[in-house]
Amino acid sequence: AKEIEDEIRDLTEEERASIFSAPEFFEFFEQSSKIMQRALNDPYDYTRDYRIGTDGTS
Amino acid sequence: VPSEIESTLNHISSHRNVRGVMVLSRGGSIIRHTGAAFEGEHGRKYAGVIKKIVDACKHGLDEAAEEGDDLKFVRIRTKKHEVMISPDERYILVVLQHPVQ
Numbered sequence: 440a441k442e443i444e445d446e447i448r449d450l451t452e453e454e455r456a457s458i459f460s461a462p463e464f465f466e467f468f469e470q471s472s473k474i475m476q477r478a479l480n481d482p483y484d485y486t487r488d489y490r491i492g493t494d495g496t497s
Numbered sequence: 498v499p500s501e502i503e504s505t506l507n508h509i510s511s512h513r514n515v516r517g518v519m520v521l522s523r524g525g526s527i528i529r530h531t532g533a534a535f536e537g538e539h540g541r542k543y544a545g546v547i548k549k550i551v552d553a554c555k556h557g558l559d560e561a562a563e564e565g566d567d568l569k570f571v572r573i574r575t576k577k578h579e580v581m582i583s584p585d586e587r588y589i590l591v592v593l594q595h596p597v598q
Contacts, residue, residue, distance in 0.1 A: 447524065447544065455528060459499055463587060471583035475583060475590060475592050476509065479594070
């Protein structure tokens, strides 16, 4: 794990600015943020057994 | 940060179950993050782990999938958390949520 932390470097402010102004970043963000918002708006928990408690038993 | 991007990030972050949001480069560098869960050294460690997960998924996909297919969305659920990852060739969007019990 240590070598990975060393490999990943912090971005400079200039690098950040150029990412934010890149059209491909905008396109990526449009698509991926919509996927996230759809997932977040679906409250169903697939790991949970919703039958528990519905018939009076716990 | 362009205001459009900032407001979308805020909107995602303000979701009641969301603990943190990160925008990463494909190499694992943090471009932008929100939420205490992704603060400081822990955030950097998390970013490295997310990069490894995306690498592993992509590697598996390259071996098994038909050509021209691409990774779009990865969802990992543990007992306590859920991590949602949406990558493309250059960037990764990560959302950490804490599902309500």
